[in-house]
Amino acid sequence: MKCVKEDAENEFSHALHTLGVDIIIVLESLQRHMRDLFRFKPRVQLELASPHFINMYRLIDDVADTSFDVDELDTEELENHLTIFPVQDSVHLKAKLTGPLLTSDSKLCSIKGLGFQRTRDDGVIDPFILNETHQNPRLHFSEVINNFGGEYLVLVGIVYNINDWAQLIRRWKSKQAYQNLKFIATTAPTGIAIMFEHAMQQFDFVEWDGQRRPGTVTLDPKIINLLSNSFENIDCSKWVDIQQDGDGKWASIMLSETSIRFLVWD
Numbered sequence: 001m002k003c004v005k006e007d008a009e010n011e012f013s014h015a016l017h018t019l020g021v022d023i024i025i026v027l028e029s030l031q032r033h034m035r036d037l038f039r040f041k042p043r044v045q046l047e048l049a050s051p052h053f054i055n056m057y058r059l060i061d062d063v064a065d066t067s068f069d070v071d072e073l074d075t076e077e078l079e080n081h082l083t084i085f086p087v088q089d090s091v092h093l094k095a096k097l098t099g100p101l102l103t104s105d106s107k108l109c110s111i112k113g114l115g116f117q118r119t120r121d122d123g124v125i126d127p128f129i130l131n132e133t134h135q136n137p138r139l140h141f142s143e144v145i146n147n148f149g150g151e152y153l154v155l156v157g158i159v160y161n162i163n164d165w166a167q168l169i170r171r172w173k174s175k176q177a178y179q180n181l182k183f184i185a186t187t188a189p190t191g192i193a194i195m196f197e198h199a200m201q202q203f204d205f206v207e208w209d210g211q212r213r214p215g216t217v218t219l220d221p222k223i224i225n226l227l228s229n230s231f232e233n234i235d236c237s238k239w240v241d242i243q244q245d246g247d248g249k250w251a252s253i254m255l256s257e258t259s260i261r262f263l264v265w266d
Helices: 023-037 074-083 162-173
Strands: 002-005 014-017 044-047 063-074 090-098 113-117 152-156 183-187 240-243 251-253 259-264
Touching: 063 074, 074 090, 162 240, 162 259
Parallel strands: 044 063, 063 090, 090 113, 113 152, 152 183
Antiparallel strands: 002 014, 183 259, 240 251, 251 259
16 A cells, blocks of 8 residues: 555545555555644545445544535435534535435534535536435425525535525524524526526615625635635625624625525624
8 A cells, every 4th residue: 555646637636556455454544644644633524436435434533524426325324424423514515315305403404514516417407306206306405405504505506496595585684594604605507597686676685885894705715615716705895785683694695697695794
């Protein structure tokens, strides 16, 4: 077993090469090496390309973030993963979900940062639509946004429901839900336009006055699904604002036919 430096164009700088060694031995050796290498406690991020190895990674301690790039992922497997690693900050999913529907009690919906990304398929794909049967219907975007209790939610290349967006804003404004929320972003698949004007007419958005909140913001770089440069130094000067009832928090929103971003100010 040896650590090899990868080519500059590769996503990762180093790779661990083995010759038929038991994967458990490899993981145990890797973890010992990392503990010896860093004097401080490292932040462990897992990137899984196959669900077959999901149970083996319980050997790794202190996992803070996990990214799944797989064809299909059962929600029960996902909940079990979060039981094994209960202190995770974020999960990034590039997969079609199967299995039981997510609820407000799901560990996935209470995680600090949650990201979904369009799958590999060339067509317009919503990862919440896989087996649309009477026994187990997928509820598209609604399944996550209506149950999310974390801080950051990012959905890229997803067909979202504008009425769910309106309900989120209403529930946040009235303090009925989303009290941990800091940021939500949704982006529609390429070539898809989602009309928002009618659903958003009910809200009294106001232009930024240049004083009540900053004009730019940088989101938490440690959240695995926020590593993109597009979440650094975001210009919010043209976004409109809305305040919670009872002189509560302010939030800013950017609306277009292809993307919506909603940011809550502390």
